[in-house]
Amino acid sequence: MIKIIKYVMADILRNKIIIAYTIFLLVIGMSVFNLEDNTTKGLLSLLNIVLIVVPLVCIIFSTIYVYNSAEFVELLVSQPLQRKHIWLSLFCGIALALVLAFFIGIGLPVLLYSFSATGIILVAVGLMLTVIFVAIAMLAAVKTRDKAKGIGIAVLLWLYFSLLFDGLILFILFQFSDYPLENFMLFLSTLNPVDIGRIFILLKMDVSALMGYTGAIFQNFFGTLPGMITATIVMLLWMVLPLYFSLRIFNRKDL
Amino acid sequence: MIIATNVTKKFGRLTVLNNVSVNCNKGECIALIGPNGSGKTTLVKSILGMVVPDSGFITFNGQNILHNWAYREHIGYMPQIGRYPENMTIGHVIAMMKDIRKSNHNGPLDEELIEQFDIPNMLNKRMRTLSGGTTQRVSAALAFLFNPDVLILDEPTAGLDPVASELLKEKIIKEKQKGKLILITSHILSELDDLVTQVIYMQDGNLLFHKSLEHLQNDTGEKKLSRVIASVMRNQS
Numbered sequence: 002m003i004k005i006i007k008y009v010m011a012d013i014l015r016n017k018i019i020i021a022y023t024i025f026l027l028v029i030g031m032s033v034f035n036l037e038d039n040t041t042k043g044l045l046s047l048l049n050i051v052l053i054v055v056p057l058v059c060i061i062f063s064t065i066y067v068y069n070s071a072e073f074v075e076l077l078v079s080q081p082l083q084r085k086h087i088w089l090s091l092f093c094g095i096a097l098a099l100v101l102a103f104f105i106g107i108g109l110p111v112l113l114y115s116f117s118a119t120g121i122i123l124v125a126v127g128l129m130l131t132v133i134f135v136a137i138a139m140l141a142a143v144k145t146r147d148k149a150k151g152i153g154i155a156v157l158l159w160l161y162f163s164l165l166f167d168g169l170i171l172f173i174l175f176q177f178s179d180y181p182l183e184n185f186m187l188f189l190s191t192l193n194p195v196d197i198g199r200i201f202i203l204l205k206m207d208v209s210a211l212m213g214y215t216g217a218i219f220q221n222f223f224g225t226l227p228g229m230i231t232a233t234i235v236m237l238l239w240m241v242l243p244l245y246f247s248l249r250i251f252n253r254k255d256l
Numbered sequence: 257m258i259i260a261t262n263v264t265k266k267f268g269r270l271t272v273l274n275n276v277s278v279n280c281n282k283g284e285c286i287a288l289i290g291p292n293g294s295g296k297t298t299l300v301k302s303i304l305g306m307v308v309p310d311s312g313f314i315t316f317n318g319q320n321i322l323h324n325w326a327y328r329e330h331i332g333y334m335p336q337i338g339r340y341p342e343n344m345t346i347g348h349v350i351a352m353m354k355d356i357r358k359s360n361h362n363g364p365l366d367e368e369l370i371e372q373f374d375i376p377n378m379l380n381k382r383m384r385t386l387s388g389g390t391t392q393r394v395s396a397a398l399a400f401l402f403n404p405d406v407l408i409l410d411e412p413t414a415g416l417d418p419v420a421s422e423l424l425k426e427k428i429i430k431e432k433q434k435g436k437l438i439l440i441t442s443h444i445l446s447e448l449d450d451l452v453t454q455v456i457y458m459q460d461g462n463l464l465f466h467k468s469l470e471h472l473q474n475d476t477g478e479k480k481l482s483r484v485i486a487s488v489m490r491n492q493s
Contacts, residue, residue, distance in 0.1 A: 073340075077356070255308060
């Protein structure tokens, strides 16, 4: 399995996009901290990059990459290799490359300029989101044979997680504003990894007071150790479940 | 060696394989013949585990191949249309295959075809720049490389020039004499004449017959395989 990961990684690194992505993140990470004296402000700017750009790049790049490795997968499937290993190696190769890119691009500047609990959580959330969106991309790519359709689904999924979901939540909040929805909100936010990440970071920045009563509920839940552990488990589920379902489909797929 | 029992496969509403049962043994050289779209390639891919049958099962040396993968180390497969990672060079692909199969292959490698096909001089060419014929040469060389007990060749001579095609044919005869099981699908019946011992004829996903060549020759009174098949088809319609 390690051999296949090696070949996937080598192929991705030869592909210049991942290097461009690393440099792009590094430039932003460095400039944000050099423009602002206040590192918290810098972190806040980076927050948007982490929550919007990272999922977008991860899901699009992974989907296209999986489609482009169709030949590679086909070649390996006729060899004495387990399908499970081929698929997981592909996942590990892509995830590892993107994690590495994020860590160099955002992780290093944050750790250099703002080595604090907030900074570390920002990097951790970014790394988790990277892996989550690679897993979601694998599921989108294995489900549809048509490349254009698969990439379209990936873009729609990103739109849903980054924009539509918040709209839906606001809609529900206004429609049912007469009812006590705080705990329900807590549950709803676990349906979107991007939201969990955002709440996680905002709470650490101590700006939860700005979010009113809901903010207090979130603080009460996510601020405690059990709450943090639950949120981390939910994030881990967001990595494992899409990957598990994609693996099940791949195992029975005709090539 | 390979036994397929009641294998059925549907792609949507289309039945590609309908209750196909075959029994292939060591030392046989089997020609898989049938019109386009009769399910030959699907049968071959089912044996390789690339296509998962809807019902029925296939055993290799007595073991069910479902969820099994180790058996594929005994198979050399040459696909009809070889598809390879486009960015890799021929050298990379061959090195990668050697690397991947190293752990479960411990015997000498058979590089005869690589030499005969002049592949060492093209190691730096990228796969996407190759012509169809050159890709077929690489596919053929890879199929024979690990000295497998079973060779599955899907349209091996399609796209090869006469010289390469002749070299490949000689190689197949040589391997057949070593007692290997060889499965060939082809449309060019004249090429199969001095190779095959058995014939499987498929039509619309059904296996019409599986007989030895001698048997067929006696039945029809013809010598050449192409005439034998023509005569069989005439009698059936």
